Amino acid sequence: MSSERPRPPASPTISEVAAAAGVGRATVARSLGNYGSVSEATRSHVLAVAARLGYRVNSLARSMTTGVTKTLGVVLADVANPFFAGVLRGLSDAAKQEGYDILVLSTNEELSEEKAAVGLLLDKQVDGLIVASAATRNDDLAHLQAVRERGVPIVLIDRLLAGFDADSVVINNREAAREAVATLIEAGHTRIGFVWGPVTVQPAEDLEAMRSVLDGALWSDGERLRGYLDALADADLEFDTSLVTHVIKTETQATRAVSGMLALAEPPTAFFTTETDATVGTLRALRNRRLRCPDDVSLLGFDDTPWADVMEPPLSMVAQPMRDVGARAAELLIARIHGGDDEPLVHEVLPAQMVERGSVRKRKPTLLPR
Amino acid sequence: MSSERPRPPASPTISEVAAAAGVGRATVARSLGNYGSVSEATRSHVLAVAARLGYRVNSLARSMTTGVTKTLGVVLADVANPFFAGVLRGLSDAAKQEGYDILVLSTNEELSEEKAAVGLLLDKQVDGLIVASAATRNDDLAHLQAVRERGVPIVLIDRLLAGFDADSVVINNREAAREAVATLIEAGHTRIGFVWGPVTVQPAEDLEAMRSVLDGALWSDGERLRGYLDALADADLEFDTSLVTHVIKTETQATRAVSGMLALAEPPTAFFTTETDATVGTLRALRNRRLRCPDDVSLLGFDDTPWADVMEPPLSMVAQPMRDVGARAAELLIARIHGGDDEPLVHEVLPAQMVERGSVRKRKPTLLPR
């Protein structure tokens, strides 16, 4: 109101409210906090004064004494990735429902960033942690052990970890991938490209080598490839390592790798993709070669999107229940925060849903080369 | 190590480190905090002890005394919306760069949720606030005024507000929309559907009514519609209110509304869409009516996506620099936090980029009906 700067316009503290109301600090706290016993008269008086002064609690100070921040820490790879964005949405909604806030940090799949993120969240005294870890089997998990030692509950999402057991919420990656690839096989495809295996410098030489590569991969990636191998094995199809990409996960790399496969003597007649960027990259490669989907090449991939339905042809896709993953993780974590370590660990596996549209074409059964 | 529960495994405090190291608390703080003067000997000793005990600072306590949380509050509509997801990514990266964390709350475009979110973030003592407000011209902005009164810096993104001036980062919505629609007009289209005007129960009766509707709309929505009107005016085309949708913003509603337009006696030959869901909904409506793009109907819309390029036809779109919006907002806010209120407000306008692909077809100049 006055034109001269009111020096500290900062929010009033409980002491100031107490002074203004002519009562003790504890009485104010009781009135505001709705606990203990306060006479109705003073209580309403205090509330009125607090409202007049525009009092707001200082959550920091409160957390300081209660030891509870009502905040969940979330560590994931990239908030702009549609999958994680969906997860975050579910997470955020469920947490809000229970009166929790969310502190999100992303790691770009870098373990070093993950460690820093986890440390930061611990420092901020989050009540619990939700992590989609970038760690693979060979990595050091000390940062997660540290979380446990401090008694902070933790829920893993999207990826399990070999050396660290905790509550978890994941998709049935292996089975979903197997089912999807089986669909392609049933449609008569025998040469099926797999876009986005684990990154390696050299493609695995044979099935055995591939299996050991899998041990060093992100859990979800490994599972999807295992599902692919399962489907091949079920149908007695031979595994051809040249049909699995091993490139860094960007759209352009996918395009390049798929183009390579299409140039093979015996090119794939179908592709199975494990993520949005892989799908888009594959489509681009097809377009570059003037191949039509599904007439020339069939396509089936992970992660449904609103766009899939208006593509030409409409794309068949494996839809992950992203929001549910987030929501369940939040619920699990909050239950653990309230419940304690006594109950046994929960390992939730949500089913992915195959949405068949029009990108898989039945292939005429060609006579096998003798 | 020991099998019996070590009662409080919680992280050691500065006092415990001090006790273990046989020095005073202040000395520990100095060693750890790297300030004041400590002899090299004690310093390294303290550091060693701290490391051995696994000491981690309690950010809450620190913030308590310093009055700084190194945390930015972010309020937006929906983290799963690709636009906001992109913004968030830019925001998050830029903030991390400067050593800040981000507390995100989403509002689902509900003003009541926005107020709650802002209050919560203030309670948590964020150092600054970034808000994509759901408020329209007629709404009460007391919650934002309160932020200012508490001396917490605030940056508006994506939407400006009539009654509240602050640092801001937005897109040149009006000009970008005008340019896009002008492209359609240059291609010979005169009946251009506008998908997603402001929500109203009744479509505006005429241009005048429309202008007043705009006052009650979300800023960005209004600007895009103004750009559309600008383009029509520039080309001396008459404005037809039946070509503007006024439905709730969901994909299905867009489909329904567009179907309605296509059933008009003189249906649109081109559509301009203002968001991803509007674009997808429009495409679905075209598909339902077996209309082909761009042969039968041209399409141009806001918010580019990786999918646009592999559509049939590849979609021409207006690409918003989402990450830049987020990054600039974070930079601006942090500068304001460090700088103070003295410098004048900054209103940043980032240009959207039109990406021409193949969804706009030149239309044979039909003779105007006499």
Place this chain on the structure above:
DNA sequence: ATCAACTTTGATACCGGTATCAGAAGGTAG
């Protein structure tokens, strides 16, 4: 040996809440 100037260190107030405890006020019973 004396004193000033500087370095190193510990003690302690403080941030803004919550929680405990004890005393004051009011009501009822003996």
Place this chain on the structure above:
DNA sequence: CTACCTTCTGATACCGGTATCAAAGTTGAT
């Protein structure tokens, strides 16, 4: 009227850091 139990209230310790201040210890110059 005194004893005792409730209800209400204020004073104060505490959470885990930071910041200030004064005391103790060093060093060097005179």
